[in-house]
Amino acid sequence: MSGISSLWQIRYRTDAPKDLPDNPVLQTLLKHHSVRAYLPDALPAGTLEAGIAASSSAATSSNLQVWSVVAVENPETRAKLAELCGNQKHIEVAPLFLAWIVDLARLERIAERAGKGSEALDYEEIFLMSTLDVGIAAQNAVTAFESMGLGTVYIGGLRNHPEDVARLLNLPPKTVAVVGLCVGRPDPSAQNGYKPRLGQDVVVHRERYTSANEAEGVAAYDRVADAYQQEQGLAPRAWSETVASRVDSYHGLSGRHVMKAVLNRLGFALK
Ligand SMILES: Cc1cc2nc3c(=O)[nH]c(=O)nc-3n(C[C@H](O)[C@H](O)[C@H](O)COP(=O)(O)O)c2cc1C
Known part of the structure; x- marks a missing residue:
């Protein structure tokens, strides 16, 4: 290809x-395709450093640089993380796990050393901005790793138990691990394909937003996504039904509907 x-x-x-x-x-x-089957081989020297240099090179809101990343190679810590993330085995196998952190603690310390307050950190706007910056940084690393022939998969399961993750990774208040990333050499004997995406007629709005032709575009995508499922030997399913079930009730959030209270306890006031 x-x-x-x-x-x-x-x-x-x-x-x-x-x-x-x-x-x-x-x-x-x-x-791009997510990789969930890895060889346990160690990564070549310089891999992490090159990936993070790509992250550091990404744009960052107001140059605040509000992200940190915890690089976990220790097998026992990875096993514990795998459990906390809903028993995702690939976390145990891939040699590197990156926990991407919204880090307002560093800004708070910097402000304190400068003799300033840090009231602005308590506002939801800063949290929203920080999660966006973390995502942008993480995705640059993903592209960098993929350019080196490595595979990755994001792990949103890292938000299943944010307080346990915080304890395990020694995260201070005003920090939260928002997403994880497995990095490793793909196991060539067990790879999934390239998952199709919604057509540009559905996601691109020219000049003004419209959903006029959306139903048609989504129906076309349902057929494409179903064909992909079957090619992969998976159960047939209409994408739109799957995602509709996912948002039908808070149960689709896999226990994460309590996130606001969890974030408050982790030191984010979210005013
Ligand atoms: C923020 C985020 C969180 C994700 N969390 C998980 C996860 O916990 N476990 C997993 O196996 N895949 C996870 N994924 C991968 C998605 O399932 C995957 O990207 C999507 O199905 C599209 O497939 P593709 O990446 O192979 O194209 C996550 C992706 C993103 C962007």
Whole structure:
């Protein structure tokens, strides 16, 4: 598989527009797929450092640089994290686990050393901005790792038990691990494919937002997603039904509906 047009075809299962730009960065991005089967091999020297340099190079709101990352290689800690994240075995197998942290504690310490207050840190706006910055930083690392031929999978399960994670990783108040990332060499004997995505006719709104043709676009995607499921030997399913069930009630949040209270206890006032 190579060339931007064939990668487009795999991602959307529609013909690519003519004259798409094509370069190695675009190809790396379009080839993304989560990896959940890893070889336990250690990562080449410099892997973590190069990945984090990509994160550090990302844009960051007001240059506040509000993220930290805890790099966990210790197998016992990874086993404990696997359990806390809903028994996700790949966390135990992949040699590196990155816990991405919204870190307002560092800003608080900096303000304190400068003899200033840190009232602004208590507002929801800062938390929203920080989670966005963490996501941007993490995704740069993902692309960097994938460009090195490594595989990754984000772990939202890290938010299943944020206070236990905080204890395990020695996180101070005003920090929270918002997402994890497994990094490792993909096991070539057990790889899933490239999951199709909603068409651009559904997600791109030209000049003004509209949902006029959405039902049609989603129905087309349901057919594509179902075909992918079957190719992967998985049970047939309509994507729209799956996601609708997911949002039907707070039970779809897998116990995380208590997040606001948890964040308050971790030191985020969220005013
Ligand atoms: C923030 C975030 C959290 C995720 N959490 C998990 C997780 O806990 N476990 C997992 O196996 N995959 C997780 N994923 C991976 C998604 O399931 C995956 O990206 C999605 O199904 C699309 O598949 P693809 O990445 O292979 O294209 C997460 C992805 C994101 C962006």
